[in-house]
Amino acid sequence: MNLLLALAVVLGADMYDATFESANQAYRSSNYASAITQYEQLAAAHVEDSVLFYNLGNACYGAGLTGKAVAMYERALQLDPKMDAARQNLETLLKTTKRNLARPLPGDIEQALFFWAENLSFRMVLYLGIAGWTLFWVLLALRALRPVRYLRVAALLVGLAAALSLGAAWSKAHPLALAVAAQTEVPVFFGKNPDEPPRFLLYEGDRVRVERVEPGWALVSTAGGDRGWVQDDRMAFVDRSPSVNTTPAEQKPKEPQGTGES
Numbered sequence: 049m050n051l052l053l054a055l056a057v058v059l060g061a062d063m064y065d066a067t068f069e070s071a072n073q074a075y076r077s078s079n080y081a082s083a084i085t086q087y088e089q090l091a092a093a094h095v096e097d098s099v100l101f102y103n104l105g106n107a108c109y110g111a112g113l114t115g116k117a118v119a120m121y122e123r124a125l126q127l128d129p130k131m132d133a134a135r136q137n138l139e140t141l142l143k144t145t146k147r148n149l150a151r152p153l154p155g156d157i158e159q160a161l162f163f164w165a166e167n168l169s170f171r172m173v174l175y176l177g178i179a180g181w182t183l184f185w186v187l188l189a190l191r192a193l194r195p196v197r198y199l200r201v202a203a204l205l206v207g208l209a210a211a212l213s214l215g216a217a218w219s220k221a222h223p224l225a226l227a228v229a230a231q232t233e234v235p236v237f238f239g240k241n242p243d244e245p246p247r248f249l250l251y252e253g254d255r256v257r258v259e260r261v262e263p264g265w266a267l268v269s270t271a272g273g274d275r276g277w278v279q280d281d282r283m284a285f286v287d288r289s290p291s292v293n294t295t296p297a298e299q300k301p302k303e304p305q306g307t308g309e310s
Contacts, residue, residue, distance in 0.1 A: 064090060064095065067086050067089055067090055068086075068087075068090060068100070070086055071083045071086035071087045071090075071103065071107075072103070074086065074107075075103065075106065075107050075110070078110065080107045080108075080110040080111035081111065083103075083107040084104065084107045084108060084111065084113075087100060087103055087104040087107060088104065091104065096127060097127070098124045098125075098127035098128035098131050098134070099124075101120045101121075101123040101124040101127065101134075102120070102121065102124040102131060102133060102134045102137075104120045105117045105118075105119075105120030105121040105123075105124060105134065105137065105138075106137065108120055109137065109141060113230070114141060114144065114145060114252045114253045115228045115229050115230035115231070115252045115253050115254075115283075115284050116228070116230050116284040117137075117141055118138065118141060118142065118145075118228045118253050118255065118284070119226075119227070119228040119230075119284035119285065119286050120284075121134045121135075121137055121138040121141070122138070122226060122228070122255070122286045123286050123287070125138070126220075126223050126286065126287075127169075128169060129166060129167045129168065129169060130167055130169070141253070142253060144253075145251065145252060145253030145254070146251040146252070146253070147251060147254070148253075149250075149251075149253075149254040149255060149256075149270060149271070150270075150271040150272070151226075151255045151271060152224060152226065152255065152256060152257040152269065152270065152271045153224070153271065154219070154224050158219055161212060161215060161216075162212070162215065162216040162219050164216075165213075165216035165219075165220070168216075169220075170217060170220040170221060173213055173216045173217045173220060174213075174214070174217040176210075176213040177210050177211075177212075177213030177214035177216075177217050178210075178214075179210075180206055180207075180209050180210030180213055181207075181210040181214065183206050183210070184203055184206045184207040184210055187199060187202055187203035187206060188203050191203065223287070224257060225257065225258040225259075225285075225286075225287060226255055226256070226257060226258065226285075226286040226287070227255070227256055227258050227266060227268060227278075227280075227283040227284065227285045227286065228253060228254065228255050228256075228283065228284045228285075228286070229250035229251060229252050229253060229254045229256075229282065229283060229284075230252065230282060230283055230284040231252060231282050232251070232252050233249050233250070233251060233252075234249065234250040234251075234252075234254075234278055234279075234282045234283065235249055235250075235278070236248050236249065236250060236268065236274070236276035236277065236278050237276055237277045237278070238276055238277070239277060240262070240264075240265045240277050242279060246276075247274070247276045248274055248276070250278070254270075256268040256269060256270050256278075257269045257270075257271075258285065259275075261280065264279060264280060264281075265277050265278065265279060265280060266278055266280045266283060266285075268283075
């Protein structure tokens with residue numbers, strides 16, 4: 049059984065490497081549709097790799113799929129907040145959108161408590177929390193064995209720091225649900241009725257918060273507080289395995305930075 053499991057892991061890794069390299073080759077050849085398809089195969093297999101989503105963003109960018117490229121760069125940055133290449137490409141791409149709508153932000157309390165962890169990965173914040181929580185109990189044990197001045201205060205401070213780290217880790221594991229307008233214009237309705245006049249329009253590349261999802265629809269809100277229902281097939285969701293229409297847009301944007309490789 050163990051041998052079969054090890055073999056499956058090796059074969060899976062080989063398949064990933066082969067598909068990833070084939071997608072990179074397609075990207076280098078400007079065959080963006082093929083690159084997108086192959087990167088998406090890996091994403092659909094639940095590969096959580098910031099480089100994968102960065103490369104997928106580059107391929108969508110090259111194909112003129114602005115909204116979907118924005119969503120993939122956002123996903124890459126969720127996985128690796130320090131990925132400067134994804135951040136630079138995202139900023140460059142947003143400048144080409146119609147209005148560069150502000151990105152929705154977490155709540156004020158979350159921002160106030162966890163701002164320090166913005167550029168740290170989930171794993172790093174989690175490790176800090178676990179280490180702090182372990183040290184907290186060690187300090188309490190030491191104080192029980194041998195009372196030392198200020199040891200209780202030190203344990204309290206370490207415990208608070210550990211709680212903040214674990215809270216930040218939870219926040220990163222449950223990031224703000226975002227979606228990006230993936231068509232030139234996306235109408236937002238008061239209700240789930242596409243025949244009614246739209247309340248307002250989103251433009252390709254606009255990022256919104258997803259408050260609720262129902263079959264065929266999503267309730268979204270902008271950073272400015274505008275709110276309504278959109279048809280979900282008009283949006284690219286940051287936290288979903290992507291499904292990209294590889295038909296190029298009418299006007300192809302400038303080539304992004306990066307090579308489409310790891």
